[in-house]
Amino acid sequence: MITSLLHDLKKSPTAFHAVETLRQKLLANGYQPLRRGEAMVPGGKYFVAPHGSSLIAFRLPQGMPTGFMITASHADSPCFRIRDKAELTGGDCVRLSAERYGGMLNDSWLDRPLSIAGRVSVRIDGGVRTELVDFEKDMVVIPRLAIHMNREANNGYKYDPVRDLTPLYGLASSAGQFNAQLAKKLNCAEEDILSTDLIIYNNQNGFVWGPADEFLSAPRLDDLGCVFTCAEAFLQSNDTDAVPMLCVFDNEEIGSETKQGAAAATMSDLLREISLAVHANPGAMLDNSLMLSCDNGHARHPNRPEMADANEAPVLGGGVVIKHSPRYATDGLSAAVFAEICRRADVPVQHYANRPDMAGGSTLGNIADTKTPVSTVDIGMAQLAMHSCLETCATADVTHFTNAVTAFYNTALRVDGETVEIH
Numbered sequence: 001m002i003t004s005l006l007h008d009l010k011k012s013p014t015a016f017h018a019v020e021t022l023r024q025k026l027l028a029n030g031y032q033p034l035r036r037g038e039a040m041v042p043g044g045k046y047f048v049a050p051h052g053s054s055l056i057a058f059r060l061p062q063g064m065p066t067g068f069m070i071t072a073s074h075a076d077s078p079c080f081r082i083r084d085k086a087e088l089t090g091g092d093c094v095r096l097s098a099e100r101y102g103g104m105l106n107d108s109w110l111d112r113p114l115s116i117a118g119r120v121s122v123r124i125d126g127g128v129r130t131e132l133v134d135f136e137k138d139m140v141v142i143p144r145l146a147i148h149m150n151r152e153a154n155n156g157y158k159y160d161p162v163r164d165l166t167p168l169y170g171l172a173s174s175a176g177q178f179n180a181q182l183a184k185k186l187n188c189a190e191e192d193i194l195s196t197d198l199i200i201y202n203n204q205n206g207f208v209w210g211p212a213d214e215f216l217s218a219p220r221l222d223d224l225g226c227v228f229t230c231a232e233a234f235l236q237s238n239d240t241d242a243v244p245m246l247c248v249f250d251n252e253e254i255g256s257e258t259k260q261g262a263a264a265a266t267m268s269d270l271l272r273e274i275s276l277a278v279h280a281n282p283g284a285m286l287d288n289s290l291m292l293s294c295d296n297g298h299a300r301h302p303n304r305p306e307m308a309d310a311n312e313a314p315v316l317g318g319g320v321v322i323k324h325s326p327r328y329a330t331d332g333l334s335a336a337v338f339a340e341i342c343r344r345a346d347v348p349v350q351h352y353a354n355r356p357d358m359a360g361g362s363t364l365g366n367i368a369d370t371k372t373p374v375s376t377v378d379i380g381m382a383q384l385a386m387h388s389c390l391e392t393c394a395t396a397d398v399t400h401f402t403n404a405v406t407a408f409y410n411t412a413l414r415v416d417g418e419t420v421e422i423h
Helices: 002-010 015-028 177-186 221-236 266-277 282-287 332-344 365-369 395-409
Strands: 045-048 055-059 068-074 079-088 093-101 114-124 127-134 168-171 193-202 207-209 215-218 243-249 290-294 320-324 349-353 376-380 382-384 391-394 413-416 419-422
Touching (some): 002 207, 002 215, 002 221, 002 395, 015 045, 015 055, 015 114, 015 127, 015 221, 015 243, 055 266, 068 221, 068 395, 093 193, 114 177, 127 177, 177 193, 215 395, 221 290, 221 391, 221 395, 290 332, 290 395, 320 332, 332 376, 332 395, 332 419, 365 376, 391 395
Parallel strands (some): 068 243, 068 290, 320 349
Antiparallel strands (some): 045 055, 055 243, 079 193, 114 127, 207 215, 215 391, 320 376, 382 391
């Protein structure tokens, strides 16, 4: 599982690439793209990939389904987004015009080789075509000032996005080369490049380390670690009386309020369409459903343990994290049902809560719930350095998480008043 995860992380520098990686996995496993208005049949295996950076896959049981078992995660990560007019010329160097996306740890991006990837819109005869691109090599560096020029660098320095975080691309003689490189990579004319959705990303390979290979460090663990472990669990799970559903959204790092984000009506519309296609009552289906909002959580930091809650602070390698906060969708019942599923599968669980005097981050579960009122529990893997250019988790937790989500997909629920039957 670790080798597969590292491979998928490397192939997925952007949300567009992550969705394409998933799409290829689904096709290889007999899933077929579903277009609006197309009929669904019992036993059918389908997926939709609206807008290129989100995806929902599901399969139908042979008989009447009882409800939905849903995982939802996100494919975007903090990064630098490059503007269409990318080159900043003047002076002795060429820089790239880029802005921060999401709540990144700024200094983790400095003084390291970075690459460029994304989606490009290209003119063709009769219209426009989008193409994915990944340079897969070191393209830029964001250099910091030497300590001699910034004596406050180690004293809580505040970075200026314009002066301190602008990527260096080339010498002045390289002016005009960026679009030329892009056109060569796409095998098209420069004038046919109409628009771009490009980002700067950490090109470093993920790696396993520690005396017993107990740690995994990689870019984009938040949240591609959840995306690909959920996909693995979805593909290896057994058929039940429920409809298993794998949801991957974009733009969680900026609030999810987009057509490809968790706040869109895509999932709720599809749940209703599936219910009607199998001649089931949509409300009854939702009553017998559970959603896992999958997004990694903070592990207790070994150097700063005082920053964690006194009682509910997950540790690396300690098992799947159930996350509690007024900003999360977890409630007592949803947490209890998921914990029981994990107990039956012999998967350890631990709990996370923010320290009472510290506001934590939000995630997509409670946002998706506003469109689809379904019982939800927020879960994830414990990790260090969230929103850094390189993040770290425990290899054991990758296995724990995959096994927990597989057990979840192998389950069907029946809700009768205050009682939840777990089958």
